[in-house]
Amino acid sequence: MKKKIIVLVAVLLIMLTAFVSCGSNSGSNPDDESDESEYIFELIPEAVMYAEILNAYQDFLYNDENKDNQIMSVDITVNNLYERIAKELNIDKDQRNYELWVSCTEMRDGNLGYAIHDINNDGIDELIILSEGDFNIHAIYSLDKDVPILIGGYWSRYRCVIDEKGTLFIHASGGAGDWYSASYRILQGSKELQLIEMYGHETYDDQTGKSFLSGQYYRIKNDNKSIIEEEEFMVAIEHFPDVNSSAPTKKAGLHFISFLAKD
Numbered sequence: 054m055k056k057k058i059i060v061l062v063a064v065l066l067i068m069l070t071a072f073v074s075c076g077s078n079s080g081s082n083p084d085d086e087s088d089e090s091e092y093i094f095e096l097i098p099e100a101v102m103y104a105e106i107l108n109a110y111q112d113f114l115y116n117d118e119n120k121d122n123q124i125m126s127v128d129i130t131v132n133n134l135y136e137r138i139a140k141e142l143n144i145d146k147d148q149r150n151y152e153l154w155v156s157c158t159e160m161r162d163g164n165l166g167y168a169i170h171d172i173n174n175d176g177i178d179e180l181i182i183l184s185e186g187d188f189n190i191h192a193i194y195s196l197d198k199d200v201p202i203l204i205g206g207y208w209s210r211y212r213c214v215i216d217e218k219g220t221l222f223i224h225a226s227g228g229a230g231d232w233y234s235a236s237y238r239i240l241q242g243s244k245e246l247q248l249i250e251m252y253g254h255e256t257y258d259d260q261t262g263k264s265f266l267s268g269q270y271y272r273i274k275n276d277n278k279s280i281i282e283e284e285e286f287m288v289a290i291e292h293f294p295d296v297n298s299s300a301p302t303k304k305a306g307l308h309f310i311s312f313l314a315k316d
Contacts, residue, residue, distance in 0.1 A: 135154055190212075204246065221246070
């Protein structure tokens with residue numbers, strides 16, 4: 054009888070050991086978990102202050118519902134992206150930031166990433182969200198007392214490039230007859246955008262409420278708006294870079310870091 058008990062106990066111990074061994078090898082080794090490693094991007098030391106914003110973009114881009122290089126529709130995933138970034142920027146829920154919201158709706162899956170660059174040479178690195186191939190800029194963030202702030206959000210009808218001097222060139226289109234090209238600098242300290250000059254065409258003046266059937270060309274410089282002739286407009290606009298080209302931003306010296314992990 055004792056012999057049978059000893060044999061039974063031995064069998065139970067063997068079974069228990071086998072069970073524990075199987076449980077310990079069922080995926081607990083981090084080296085075996087490769088299904089998510091593809092989406093772990095490189096977080097360089099200079100980007101640590103923007104970590105939460107970067108995580109929000111990556112989570113949105115590589116959500117299972119957002120695949121196949123499609124433009125994201127305005128759905129719950131876009132809301133989640135906007136709300137996560139807005140929370141990090143301390144933007145009130147009831148005061149939606151239009152620039153940030155629209156830029157979120159046009160985010161694309163694929164070769165998207167970020168760059169860290171001190172645009173205005175004030176010792177504080179800005180965060181730039183952009184695409185790799187065309188260097189299309191989607192958003193620019195900076196820091197105010199170590200708290201992230203939004204410099205601007207950009208999309209297909211509100212494009213931005215940065216030149217070697219740190220000047221931001223923006224082309225905005227409000228329709229066939231209303232558009233402008235403008236240059237800005239980021240003020241040191243306050244982090245506000247200061248208009249350098251703007252050239253545009255309008256069929257409606259927001260300030261006066263007047264409409265112009267044939268439209269008119271204008272210039273804004275030193276806070277003064279003046280009506281100009283088409284010839285002057287065409288000469289001035291030649292000095293603005295092409296916002297649809299990757300060349301200006303690439304020359305600014307930005308180092309692109311993909312949201313996809315590199316081997």
